[in-house]
Amino acid sequence: MVEVRNIMVQRKQVTFLTITLISLLLTSIALRPAIIKAPPETKSIEELLSPKLPPGNETNETGPPGEPNLVLLVSGAAHTHYLRLNVYTDYEAGRWVTRNATAVQRNVIAPPEITVPHHAERDNVTVISFTPLTGNLFTSLYTTRVEGAGAEVVPEYNLFRTGLRVSSYSFSSVSYTFDWPHLVNLTAGNQSIYLSAPNDTRLESLARGITLGSLSDYEKAVRIARYLAENYRVEDDVAPPEGTDRLRWFLLDSKAGTPYDFATAFVILARLNDLPARLVEGLYIEAIPQTQVVTEKNRHFWAEVYFNGAGWLVFDPLHPDPNVYTPFELSIRGVPPILEPNGTGTLGIMFERVASESGARVEVKAPEVGVIALINESGIHNVTIGPFWKPGYYPIIVNASTERGESIVRFAQVLVPGELSARPNRTAVNLLKSGSEEVEITVYGTGKIDLETDSRLVESWSAIETVRNETKIYVRLNAPADYPNGLHVEKLVVTKDGQKFPVYLPVIVVERTEVKANVPKTLTAGEFLNLTGEVITPTGERPTRGKAAAFISDGNRMILLGVSNVSNGTFSVFARIPPYLEPGTGQVMLYYIAPIGYPYLPGGNVVTVRIRGLSRFSLSGPILTRPGNVTIVGTLRDGAGRPIANASVNYYLDGRPLGGTKTLTSGGFSLRLYLPEVGRHVLTLEHPGSKDYAPSVLNVTVAAVELELPREVEAGPGEPVKISGRVIGIEDAVIEAYVFPEKTYTASVANGSFSLTLEPFQAVGEKSVEFRQGARVLGRTAVKVVSPLRIEALTKRAEGEEKARVELKVTDVLDEPVEGIQLEVKAGNFSTLALTNGSGIATVYLPVSDEETNETVTVVFRGSTYYLPTRAELHIVLSREKSFPWPYLVVLAIVGVLAGKYWLGRTRREETSGRTVKIIFRDGLPLFRKGEEIELEVECGGEAELRVDGKPLGRGRRFRLDLPPGRHEIEAICGNEIERTAVRVVPSYGKVVVEDYERCFLPWARKAGLNVEELTPREIAKALKDMMYPWEPINVVTETLERVKYGGGEVTREEFIRFHRAMLELTGGECVV
Known part of the structure; x- marks a missing residue:
């Protein structure tokens, strides 16, 4: 009662505070314009209490x-x-x-x-x-x-x-x-x-x-x-x-x-x-x-x-590909294109996404000035450019590089005007060696214009005056074969009437590359090879850095064979041809990939080749059989598992040729061997190859064996069954034990012996166990399930005039009654035989004496096929039945009738007033998924009133409910009796599967002795089955959990009920919903 009062007080306090806050909010909204004159940028209370969220929050x-x-x-x-x-x-x-x-x-x-x-x-x-x-x-x-x-x-x-x-x-x-x-x-x-x-x-x-x-x-x-x-x-x-x-x-x-x-x-x-x-x-x-x-x-x-x-x-179509590795990203912004003499400007350098341990840095420099700045860390940096004392065109060179020689260069144009000014139309020129490029320089003004330079890259130039009071100078650049590759800043001086205006032009000289390699004309799927080659330029230069990549294409997709470093122009790619390639024509593509900023262009070479498919036999060994004729069945497939039809297969036994066969459309083939006695042999299968497929050879062991097994293994109900045996003819192999009708076990043969344990059998009888390899039966044995019996006296005290009636009950080890058991019963000098009925009860009549005696009754069962001999000594009190005078019997009968009527009427009244009310859910499980209809039935003497969470729902016997997720209280009122229960509605059964596994199954497995924290669900299941816990409910629990937790799947109600029942079977009913 104290707790209830405290809760009520707390609720009143919360309600009061809520009403106060709402009142303040409404008052501020309604009266603020009249009371407060706030600055324009001041946030309103609505914005403070209900700010706008970033896009997409709380939306789907x-x-x-x-x-x-x-x-x-x-x-x-x-x-x-x-x-x-x-x-x-x-x-x-x-x-x-x-x-x-x-x-x-x-x-x-x-x-x-x-x-x-x-x-x-x-x-x-x-x-x-x-x-x-x-x-x-x-x-x-x-x-x-x-x-x-x-x-x-x-x-x-x-x-x-x-x-x-x-x-x-x-x-x-x-x-x-x-x-x-x-x-x-x-x-x-x-x-x-x-x-x-x-x-x-x-x-x-x-x-x-x-x-x-x-x-x-x-x-x-x-x-x-x-x-x-x-x-x-x-x-x-x-x-x-x-x-x-x-x-x-x-x-x-x-x-x-x-x-x-x-x-x-x-x-x-x-x-x-x-x-x-x-x-x-x-x-x-x-x-x-x-x-x-x-x-x-x-x-x-x-x-x-x-x-x-x-x-x-x-x-992202609007940004560079972020998936390709680059040591850094470099961009520039903000430099003014024109600076006055002695003036300065600011250049923004964005040095981003710098790879760790690349040793990357940025150098900023300009002609006449030299190095302006060195940047050793990533970020956005503002660098002061200038001053430049003389008029001229000065490119700002921003060069980011790594210790491995990778580099990116960005250029910014800076024009310092004078009485004579000029500007090139290109910030920088990429000049292919032995190729030519033309640069246009605009000179502001006309007159006699000249160009002075000592650059070897300038092949010729010409000037043309335009109608816009400008002169266009066209400079043709050409890199001689011996000109060094890389970045060069060429100085071109424009002159007019004694005035000079320097134009510094960045030129990057690059060179083509060619890839040459030794590629066989025919390649076989699945084979290994070493592709060696060289990277060379038209002028004979060999790049010292970079990578070579080899691909193969079957016309549908490119498949990477391997990647190798290029050192002094040579490479060696160790590769394996994909085993799944089909026969036909393909192409081997070789590429040279230069480091970023390296003055060599990527090169490539394509070689057309013929592809032979891989062939391989599908036949696992060793093959075990009993002496005599044996049929061997196998298939011939390519590297992708596709069948190879109409192919020749030759076979040999211990090196002796026995014959040949052809594969079917399915790639399958069969051959028949005669192995007259126990022994081990080598079967050789050979496909000689064809135009489209490579040869293939497979050696497999074939052994004619005999199994030494016990003729019969005896076990009790509920006990694991251990079977041991020997395999004569082979030392190591794997065989299967099949227990009718559907259970298969695997047994490993080591040093010619094996041992396996079968799950317990619950009923007595004989179970056949068949040892196989594939479809070949190697031997059989039987498991005889026998049980001891327990004999007890249902009658502890018996009376009779001459003989007293005594009931004896016979049960097996599982406490189940046993029918048809013949008992030998002896009491003193008296002996008789009795047979149990369908309830396991045998009735005997034992003689009584005048005096009451505590008789020792010996009961003996001699044993049968499935029940062990049993002997029991029981103590039963025997006495002679006393006679009553008939008048007393009559009076006693009348009193009994009257008492019986009274008792019967009272019992009926008590049954009517105390009748139990029951709430029964569909499938007996009070848990449903959101959106599922909840079906329940109320058992009582009449129609019941149903309440859900305290609210009346109606009267009747059967009800259908649609409830939101959560836990709900159900009440059924029938007369003066009330039955209460709860039902749970969940968003999905999958969530409950994970919860029950962690809440119930893992603690149970931990009690069984497993360190579940270090095991996967499948490893837990295997360990429990090895401990002889029932395999079927363990598989149901584990497979359902894996499908929900790792496969992202959902389960139906039927699947969840199956999971829940399996959980109850394992944990003994401790896991309730």
């Missing part, structure tokens, strides 16, 4: 971007461009929606297992929001931990969320990039739920046209992104005509849209090319460690595509 669908408020401070994002907020899975009626996914109450998740060679970077990012956030949090794709109030993870979408309002949080993440050859080799993953797309023939035709000729799934995705980037333009304020589908209007008509339109188009086009893709909403930020301000202007949409071995990869 999206259309084009909206305009909510957002200001974040983000720091630590050294390798992170994309902060994810929402993932969308289904495009329905022009809008994206998200399928429901389960949030797990933990703040950590393991990163994916990336099996493709890759580079990994880790970030620790902190986010501070000016407006409290709730719902999904901004995190990167592979966030592994979030430190924030109430954080929980949604594993299906790699998202984190919180049910609280937080203003700051931090997260740890890992990001992956890949070298180009490994990206090209990727194949799309099996994620069918991310393949749904509109049924539109025009969109499908467009999608297939974009990727036509692609030789890999990754190339398809890159082509789609490039197509959108090159053929569509970004416009922030676009809207389709009313009634027009936005996606079709963007792709087929307007060709202008927002990042949302680009990302939506990419996802749909990817899905139409069988690439599993999803839409992601979030923010695009700078990949720098320093603190940056992020606002609604950073809102962005992009796509993610799933690939085997690499996981989800980001694709």
Whole structure:
């Protein structure tokens, strides 16, 4: 009563505070204009109590971007461009929606297992929001931990969320990039739920046209992104005509849209090319460690595509491919194109996503000035440019490089004007050795213009005056064969009337490369080879750095064979031809991949080859059989498991040729051997090869064996059965024991012996055990299940005039009655025989004496086929029955009749008044899934009144309910009797499966002696079955859990009931819903 009063007081306090806050809110809204004159930028109480949330919070669908408020401070994002907020899975009626996914109450998740060679970077990012956030949090794709109030993870979408309002949080993440050859080799993953797309023939035709000729799934995705980037333009304020589908209007008509339109188009086009893709909403930020301000202007949409071995990869038509490994990103902005003499300007340098341990740095320099700045850390840096004392054209050279020789160079134009000024039309020139390029220099003014230079790259020049009071100088550049490759700054001096104006022109001299390799004309699927070759330029130079990649194509896709470093122009790629290739013509493609910034162009070579398919026999050994004739059945298949038809197969036994056969259309073949006695032999199968398939040989052991088994094994009901035996003719093998009708066990033969344990049998009788290998029967034995008997006296005291009636009961070891058991009963000098009936009861009549005696009765069972001999000594009190005078009997009978009538009437009244009320659920299980109809029946003397959570529902016997998720109290009132129970409604049965497994099954397994923390569910199941616990309920529990927890599947009510009953059978009824 005290607790109830305290609760009532607390509720009154909460109600009072709530009413007070609401009153203050309403008063401030209604009276604020009259009472308070606040500054224009002051937030209202509505904004403080109900701030706008970032886009997508607490929603599961999206259309084009909206305009909510957002200001974040983000720091630590050294390798992170994309902060994810929402993932969308289904495009329905022009809008994206998200399928429901389960949030797990933990703040950590393991990163994916990336099996493709890759580079990994880790970030620790902190986010501070000016407006409290709730719902999904901004995190990167592979966030592994979030430190924030109430954080929980949604594993299906790699998202984190919180049910609280937080203003700051931090997260740890890992990001992956890949070298180009490994990206090209990727194949799309099996994620069918991310393949749904509109049924539109025009969109499908467009999608297939974009990727036509692609030789890999990754190339398809890159082509789609490039197509959108090159053929569509970004416009922030676009809207389709009313009634027009936005996606079709963007792709087929307007060709202008927002990042949302680009990302939506990419996802749909990817899905139409069988690439599993999803839409992601979030923010695009700078990949720098320093603190940056992020606002609604950073809102962005992009796509993610799933690939085997690499996981989800980001694709964004509006930004460079983030999946290709680069040691850093470099860009410049903000330098003024014209500086006055002695003037200065500011150049913004964005040095981002710098790879760890790359030793990368940035050098900023300019002609006449030299080195302006050295930058050794990533971030956004502002560098002062100048002063330049003399007029001229001075390119600012920003060169980022690593210790491994990788580099990226950016150029900024700076013009310092004088009385004579000139400007080239190109910031820098890429000049191919032995090729030529033309540069146009605009000179402001006319007159006699001359050009002075000592550059060997200048082949010729000419000048033309224009009508705009300008002179155009056309300079032709040509790199001699002996000119060094790399970056050169050439000085060109424009002269006029004694005035000189220097123009410094950056020229990058690069050279083509050729790849030469020794490639066999015929390759066999599955074979290993070493592809050696060289990389050389037309002038005979050999690059000292870079990589060589080898691919093979069967016309449908490119398959990576291997990657090797290039050293002094040579390489060696150790490769294996994929075993699954079909016979036919293919191409081996060899590529030279120069380091970024290296002055050599990528080169390649394509060699056409003939491919022979791999052939291999499918026949496992050793093969065991009994002496005599044996038929061997096998198949001949290629490396992909496809059958090879009409192929020759020769076979030998211990080196002696026995004959040949042909494979069928299915690739199958059979041959017959005669093995007259016990012994071990080697069967050799040989496919001689053909034009399309390589030869194949298989040696397999064939042994004629005899099994030494006990003729019969005896065991009791409920006891494990151990069978041991020997195999004569082979030392080591695996055989199977089959117990009719459906149970199979595996036995390992070691040193010619084996031993296995069968699950207990519950009933007496004989069970046949057949030892096999495949369809070949090697031997048989029988398990004889016998039971001891227990004999007890149901009659402890018996009376009779001459003989007294005594009942004896016979049960087996499982306490089950046994019928047809003949008992020898002896009491003193008296003996008789008795037979048990269907209830296991035998009735005997024993003689009585005048005096009451405590007789020792000996009962003997001599034994039978399935029951062991038993002897029991029972003590029964025997006495002579006393006679009563008939008058007393009559009076006693009358009194008995009257008492019986009274007792019967009273019993009926008590049964009527005390009748039990029962609530019975469908299937007997008071647990249902949301949306399922709850069927229940009330048993009582009449119609019952049903109440749910205290509210009357109606009267009757049968009811159908539709209740929301949660626990509900059910009451059935029948007269003065009330029955109460509870029913639970859950969002899904799968969640209950996981809960019951952890709540009931794991503690039970722990009590059984298992260290469950170190075992997987399947390992737990195997260990329990090895301990002879019943296999069927263990399999039901484990398979249901794995399907729900790891496969993402759902279970039906019937499957859950089966799971629940299996759980009860194992745990002994301790796990209730």
